[in-house]
Amino acid sequence: MKDKVFSKLKPLYTLFDTWLKIDAVLVFFSSFSLLLSWNLLTSTRENLLSLTFLGTISFIMFYLVFHFMINKFNPTFRQLSTDRSIHLSIAGLFGISNTSKTPTLKNNGQKKTTNNQKTTKGSAIPLYPLAKGGLKEIEEVDDEIYSKKTLGDGFAIAPSEGKVHSPVNGKIVSLFPTKHAIGIKDENDIEYLVHMGIDTIDLNGHGFQTFVEQDQKVKAGDLLTEMDLDYISTHRKNTDIIFITLSQDLIDSLEIDEDKKVDLDESIGQIVLK
Structure with a gap:
């Protein structure tokens, strides 16, 4: 049990370990900078220019080497920028498998139903649009943590309006304070x-209005959130709405329709269970 929990939280441990190393390097560099500053204050005028030049070059070299080492040898840190650490927190919370499936295109044209979605092995769960707009495959999302299926398979919608709907029947198990x-x-x-959106965690909840509560049961098509697309776009954030299936160990495949324009009343694909 402990091993299972640790494996789920390992990305976070790696991130914290990285930050500790960064802090140690920054403390060392700060000490060096203070020493250099003291030398500048106590130096003769003849040495002032050379010490200033040396300090500038040292800072530039430190920055370049440090940036290269982080990006070259620590892919976890490179991947967990901005709200990506939050995403991997979700992964640890929900217990995500690293296995990813490649979606296949399929025209099914199923009509929306509000019947119970509990299914048996080999059966399918219909998927409905997140919002009105254009359907995108997960590989088209402009964020590698999604397009490379780090969290799991899924799809996205480039919304033409801000109302975000549930694509499946279920229960709300997590509501983020930032509403994104x-x-x-x-x-x-x-x-x-x-x-909802990419890097929209930076907006701290502004531009979002939530219509559901923790533990609330929802049906496919129920309104979850309304996004202020103009506000989000004005703050230079991508407005794509992304849907990810986190429990990959329970899923055989995810099939997405070929039609790029979606209607809220029709299925856009399905999840086939193992």
């Missing part, structure tokens, strides 16, 4: 992440 992400769990114990 919602966790849903269905009756098959499959966890889903609805993430």
Whole structure:
């Protein structure tokens, strides 16, 4: 049990370890800078220019080497920038498998239903649009943590309006204080992440209005959140709405329709269970 919990939280441990190393290097560099500053104050005028030049060159070299080492040898740090550490916190919370499936395109044209979605092995869960707009495959999302399926398979919508709807039946299991992400769990114990925009955690909840509560049951098509697309775009954030299936160990495949324009009343694909 302990090993399982540790494996889920390992990305966070790696991140914290990285930051400790960064802090140690910064403390060393700060000490060096103070020593250099003291030398500048006590130096003769003839040495002042050379010491200033040396300090500038040292700072530039330190920055370049440090940046290269982090990006070259620590992919976890490179990947967990801005709200990506939050995403991997979600991964640890929900218990994500690293296995990812490649979605296949399929025209099914299924009509929306509000029946119970609990299914058996080999059966399918219909998926409905997150919002009105254009359908995108997960590989098209402009963020590698999604396009490379680090968290799991899914799809995205480039919204034409800001109302965000639940694509499945389930229960709200996670509401972020910043309102930009919602966790849903269905009756098959499959966890889903609805993430609204890219790097929108920086907005601290501004531009979002939430219409659901923790532990509330929702049906496909229910309104979850309303995004102020103009506000989000004005702050130079991508407005794509992303849907991720987190419980990859329970899923055989995720099939997405070919039609790039979506209607809220029709299925856009399905999840096939193992």
